[in-house]
Amino acid sequence: MANPKRKLSRASKGHRRAxxxxxxxxxxxxTHCSAMIKPHTVCGDCGYYRGRQITLAANPS
Ligand SMILES: [Zn+2]
Incomplete structure (x- = not known):
């Protein structure tokens, strides 16, 4: 099996992970219930997206 020629230094590993x-x-x-949601997703609390109800509300408020 192919193996690395030498040990990767901590610095090189850090550079790669930068x-x-x-x-x-x-x-x-x-916009409907002012819960914090990810943009462009149906609200999980009220089920609204772009001013319309799309899904049933999990927590009707
Ligand atoms: Zn909502």
């Missing part, structure tokens, strides 16, 4: 940081999910307010 771009692996996670970013926080962007959240917006639902």
């Amino acid at each position: 771009h692996l940081a996670l970013t926080r999910a962007q959240l917006v307010r639902c």
Whole structure:
């Protein structure tokens, strides 16, 4: 089986992982119930999307 020629240094490993940081999910307010939701998704609380009810409300408010 193919194997690495030499040990990868901690610095090289760190350089490779410099771009692996996670970013926080962007959240917006639902226009109907003002819950925090991901953009371009049906609201999980009230079931609204773009001013219309799409799914049944999980927590009718
Ligand atoms: Zn909502």
